[in-house]
Amino acid sequence: MKNYEEIVTELYTILKPYMKKERVLDETTELVADIGLDSLQVMQILLEVEDRFDISIPLNIIPDVRTVKDFAQQLELLTKSS
Amino acid sequence: MPLFQKFEALSQARKALLASGADPFNVVLDRMISSTEAIVNGRNMILAGTNNYLGLTFHPECIDAARVALEEQGTGTTGSRMANGTFAGHVALERELADFYQVGSAIVFSTGYLANLGVLSTLAGPDDVILLDADCHASIYDGCRMGEAEVIRFRHNDPTDLDKRLRRLGERATRTLILVEGIYSMLGDRAPLADIAAIKDRYGACLVVDEAHSLGVLGEHGRGLAEEVGVEKSVDLIVGTFSKSLGATGGFCVSRRPELDLIRYASRPYIFTASPSPSVVASTRAALHILSTQPQLRHRLWKSAEYLYQRLKDMGFALGPEPSPVIAALVETKEGGIALWNQLVEQGVYVNLILPPAAPNGGCLLRCSVSAGHTDAQLETICQAFASLS
Structure with missing residues (x-):
């Protein structure tokens, strides 16, 4: 089971290739507004995260995920319950 | 009005599409000739994207x-x-x-x-x-x-x-x-x-x-x-x-x-x-x-589907993984797909234009659906239209 900090670090690694412009990723970075992810990229990232953490991510959480921090918190809950 | 501002991106995308000379999402079938042919803008158009697999709409x-x-x-x-x-x-x-x-x-x-x-x-x-x-x-x-x-x-x-x-x-x-x-x-x-x-x-x-x-x-x-x-x-x-x-x-x-x-x-x-x-x-x-x-309708459908799939494959189009009445040619870019779709329409063949994100990898699809109602001559016209794309 990974802790919150480890999850955030792994998320930075996964999200970095999707950055279109020079911008420092932090916990407040918004996935759509700041990184500019489209719906297909969001789905691709979910698959990458699922593989890396060996979990299944319910689509139901997506409306609650806006920032890197939101995403990491959801993943923390999911990895705890898996 | 702020409520409507969310549509601005759509408005810009539509303007860009219309500027390319295509309006693929508002094609008007002025008059139906058969299950596989209609009059569009005053000219005959072979319908190759209807999902009308057995051609029964005019039975x-x-x-x-x-x-x-x-x-x-x-x-x-x-x-x-x-x-x-x-x-x-x-x-x-x-x-x-x-x-x-x-x-x-x-x-x-x-x-x-x-x-x-x-x-x-x-x-x-x-x-x-x-x-x-x-x-x-x-x-x-x-x-x-x-x-x-x-x-x-x-x-x-x-x-x-x-x-x-x-x-x-x-x-x-x-x-x-x-x-x-x-x-x-x-x-x-x-x-x-x-x-x-x-x-x-x-x-x-x-x-x-x-x-x-x-x-x-x-x-x-x-x-x-x-x-x-x-x-x-x-x-x-x-x-x-x-x-x-x-x-x-x-x-x-x-x-x-x-x-x-x-x-x-x-x-x-x-x-x-x-x-x-x-x-x-x-x-x-x-x-x-x-x-x-009438299983013969299904047999006719498959014969036509396999024919069109093979012809398009032989022409070098990147298609779905197996022959089927749904035959989609992958085009790498959205702009390229729109241009090819326009050329098909100009030659009297109407297929479905599928843009991202519905199409994979940021590209687009020229999606055909074959019908048992397509005649051999219509299939040949569809093939010739695809063969002439540049």
Whole structure:
């Protein structure tokens, strides 16, 4: 089971290739507004995260995920319950 | 007005599309010539993207049945079956669908979209899980979203990934609905249904197959992929539509499980929608009879589909993984796809233009759907139009 900090670090690694412009990723970075992810990229990232953490991510959480921090918190809950 | 500002991006995208000389999402069929040909902008256009797989929209028996129903029962039902009453035709069609699929229960919905909304949102509740193939149709995603179950995707056509996700669910696997399609609408590929059914049986889950594009297309009797691969007994529910092989509008769900009949009492998309019009029900019944008694239509469809697939493949187009009545040519860029679509229209061939994100990898698709109604000459014209693309 990974802790919150480890999850955030792994998320930075996964999200970095999707950055279109020079911008420092932090916990407040918004996935759509700041990184500019489209719906297909969001789905691709979910698959990458699922593989890396060996979990299944319910689509139901997506409306609650806006920032890197939101995403990491959801993943923390999911990895705890898996 | 701020409320409408969210449409600005769409407005810009539409302007860019119109500037390219194409308006692919507003093609007006001024007059229908046949199930495979129409007049568009004053000229004849071969329709190669209709999903009218058996070409039944102009079949004399379907038209006669619709005409009689129209004259005897009127233009519409003007309300839902729960409130306004069920027409005898609704009951007859449900019985005929159940007989056709050799199951006990059937429910008719007003569209195929509503069939998925109605069944999926009602069947899977707050404690349940839905595992759906990532490439499932929007109506399946929307049906999942309308319900309260936990919704998880598995990789497209990947039984190993499905197995892994069921294993993660532990005991909840028995409360899981697995959703797949017989033929996927964009690339025309089939679900590996024998493997999926075996996994479903092993975990004690529930399997729903949407046969929208495979009804009338696959199986010895045209019942779809589940019949084709011999796993009908492992499929708990089949959802389908009248708007493709049956040439009308509407949707349905059939099942061996008697509980299906109870879904109609709890399904909002069934309860709060006007029921299908008598003429639609009548033409659908006639089309179902034709589908089940005239396998030559299916044979003709496959002969044409395999021919067109091979010709386009020989021309070097990147196609879906297997021959099917849905044949999609992948174009790497959106701009390139729009330009090619325009060229096809200029040559009198209308196919579906599929733009991202509906098309994979940021590209787009020139999607054809073959019909048993296409003549050899029409198929040749379609081939020549593709061959001339530059």
